[in-house]
Amino acid sequence: MKMTWQPEWATSNRKPDFVDNDDGGASNRGIQYGWARMPAVDILKLQANEGESYGKNLKLLFAASGDLRNVIKTVGNIPATYNGSISVTVNDRDFNTVGRNALVLLVALAVPDDSAAVYCMLHLNHSSMNRQGDLDLLNTNVRPLIQDVVDKIAGKAAETLQKKTWKFGANELCLTLSKTCWVAMLSLLEVPPALTTKSAQRAYTDVTMARKDSIESQYMRHSPAHRVCKEQFRKDGILLPFGNSREAFTIPNPMFFQGVTWRMRDYAEDFEGWDLAEVLHLDSGLATNDLYGKIFVGVKAALTRFRGVLNSRASAFALTNLQAMSLSDSLPHNTFTRIEYCKVSDRGNPDTAKVLERLGPLLQNPRANAHATLLTLFTCAVVQMSPEPFPDSEMKLEVARVDKLMPLTIKMLTGDGGVWGVRMQLLTSATLLVRDNEKYFSKYMQRHKFNRAAQANGMAMKEPHTIIDKWPLRSKMSPDQEGAKEEFKTRLASTYYGRERYVEWQRTI
Template sequence: MMNDELMGRFYRAMQAESQEREIPCQRDIFDGCPEASYLIDYARRKDAPIYALKRLLCANVNVEKSEDCKKSGTFICTKCRLVSYCSKECQTVHWSAHKQDCKDRLLSKDWRPCWAVEGRSPSFLDKGPESQFERWDTEELSMGPNLWGNMAAMDIVNLPNNEADSTKDLTLAFIASGDLRNVVRTINALPSDYSGKLKILMNDKLSYVSCRNMVLLTLLGTISDELLAADIALHFWYSAYLPYEYRMKVTGKIMEILRWKAADDSEGLSFPLGPRSTLLVGMPPESIEAAFANWSTCLSTTETRAEYHRMRKAPSRRDFYDRMYANLRPLHRVAFQGFRRSGVVLPFGASHAHFDIPNATLFSGNGKWLQRDYADPLSGWNPDEVIKAGKAHGAQAEDIYGCLYFFLLDELSSFARRLQQLRITFNIYNLTASDLSLAIRHNSFWSEGIPASIRFDRIEVSNILDVNYIGIRGVVSNWASLLSKSASATILGYFMNWTMLQEDGDMSTGKDLRAVQRVARVWAAKMKAEGRQGDPVQLLLTSLPDLNALNDNSNPFMRYLNKQGLDGILQSTKLKLRKTHTIVPHRNRAPLSGSLNALPEFPDRDSWYYHTQVLGGTWTERFVEFVHV
């Protein structure tokens, strides 16, 4: 039986609008504090409500009456294709609520971006590429960490194309991990008969990024109900608001982590993630407590909603938002708008009234949204797989965030299952990549199973190869000696910002005007086929970066690498660039076995649309694989 008085007290504390009052979350919370023990026990309970959707439900939801149809949604609204109903009767009853979305102006094929309507140049073109890049890093609305990633998750092992041995133990390092998506994808991609041991080192210099990953691992590894674990983890990761019961579950897990980390005995060094997997955290207790401080702050739901809408609908960024909408099919415009309004990853017609507690890991202690205004959970996953998973659960491709919900539920359920099946040890740190390498080589982490003698089969470095981070020399020289000597051992990463110093690698700079003119007419026809008619110049303005997907930038890229002194770096570290990649292709959507100049491939119109228009990106990103000579 729940302690209703204690539950009510904690609920009122979470709902308190005053920012002065806080729930303590540091170690002193465990000194005679019944709330801590209660919340930890609550986190371990098996009877929490499961809000997970196994299939698309009827969209007949009445929030005011707290009523919703529990039947499957099998009849699609033929106009918007964003919602489904179990019957004509439910559709008729729900029409008064649904018609606002079904008749939204964004659905019109005649919709035009605001700068075209107002007869002016869009603000995102008012400066050159260097100034624009500089502005992105100084404007408040476009600043902040990306807690969801901006590149599709990748499998950094690709076992069939490399070791091809399902019994081999693997040691993997994600030295600038960001969120958990590459780890999830890598483990889920291992063959079903994989029986080796996995040692996975995860590091991010931002403590709260590492701590979010820590919570995700504990949720997925310790909640016995796989579906519940996946649903809580999904919303903790991606939704701006949580159900109260999920908030309580996460709070209990955080307190469990803090109590474990505060323990003095040796058993406190190892946190079990089920019967076979283990989590070891090499972060100082004070870093963990500081990272979780926001979670104990009593954020106001009203104020955080106002802040969220301020970030998502800022008038000064209208041109940027309309550029996004201009690239989308009309039905997807409304889907994107729906997610940007609610901040919750769910099917379009699903009830989210019970998602009323701010996700404090996505807001600062004073209630400010932490990420950039265009942060989007879709950016971290392959849209082909997202749409396929959504359809398998009854969602339509037009309801793209509904598809994402079902995809993530499947992906995280599989990951939770593999945590129980495989022998995995996770080590989490919060250092710079350079400091981490130095600490390992100085044997600083031997007691945590990371001795100076350790060698990694994969070292994934993200895009810290870019000069605005650590750069090629800093990354390769620090990590080459920690790479295993096996033929498959690889340091892999990508360059995202290299064209800022090598302009001829980016068509959107306008350096190749003939090429731009050559594709303008073809581009206008393509946009018209997508339902976006109008001035070809205006259409091209919204899609200039996508021209890079049609452009071979291998020669400019090699010139850039040479300017960075690549030959000398490789000679001193006794590494080489792999010409034919075996883990990830040279470019997104290019063939894995393709040459350096291979172009991205789009087999049909939908493939082009989802990868260039829905996901966005620059299409100048280039991947590299370093291996021993």
């Protein structure tokens, strides 16, 4: 039987409902292919590299950070046996991102009560509504710090850069922004006057509940219990265990609203930033199917560990609002233990050669630290190198692999419902998880001359990886292994496709 196949919706004339242009230069096609936020990564992995008792100070650079999940996981995982200090530079070109990160770090550093700080950080980052207590905490501990800077630069020109360093015991936070951005920082703490609890909830659901087909295409991969949890979060946007009272959450989160409009995209999900396989192993008590309860437990634990490290050792954070490729002009070379830059050439960003040229010199050379690493991510290189239309012979092999991991029906195999039918979408996602992605990524590396770019900039790809698996989201088990079907089911339920590829780099000179 010949099967009709149109891989990844690439040949359909219909524009997907979940296409969005606003992705820092990404095309419609890119959003269509599902560029989700990657699960949080510990970019140090000190135990597997320098060692738990490493005697030198650690200097980390998150060159295009996005939110703080990688910072929180990395710092929170530093072992107690490490006795040095930590210096973390966090940069992003988007002011709203930098502003949110600064406020979350100020809460982590300036609020004396551990529990209050952790819960405030959690809901600032993940919930559409906050409690009055969270707002009071911000107004008492954070707003005066920002207001003091704004008052002092009142007479300066709008484009003037102003640097401010706050000290909190053994810790410090340095923030460099233009005057305009310093003033805008206050708006991230202010609920717009026209935004009431009801209007905020309506603005939120106008986005999250608007596109039924997009929602159902996400739900199709989940168990019924998880669909209920996801529906609850789409309705209220509050990260709490299922059934917990939402009564206290009456203050719209100003970081998530632009005036009276919800500023987040409708396909964004909180568990995107965390590995679903790890989330499902978390203990959420008796409610074993409470998906967002597990995320709540995981995020709270990560923030608690992060806060614990800040309380136990000296740390210095520096936040900047610059283009990543300009960092080499302002930061000292041969300095950083790790550099993370996960916006790479396959997303319309600087090509690999430029990333190595501009960020490579900032990394410690092998004489200073043989384990110093630049971490990069490629999310759709495989897509770019996959043939269209996809060969029938390879498609049949992939369908045969899927058939060993999940039951296939005639309706699936014949494309009943068309290329946009639920069954065909599910089969498409399933085949992506078993695709021979290494073959296509090798072609990508050849086309973009990775080896030549590395040699020209005194860099080399690390073999083996010591920080993260090259393909962390791909199904690893063979179909005959115990647990293979469960692993496949979990990967299929995530927002990833298994083609996300990390590359670790080291300096050679």
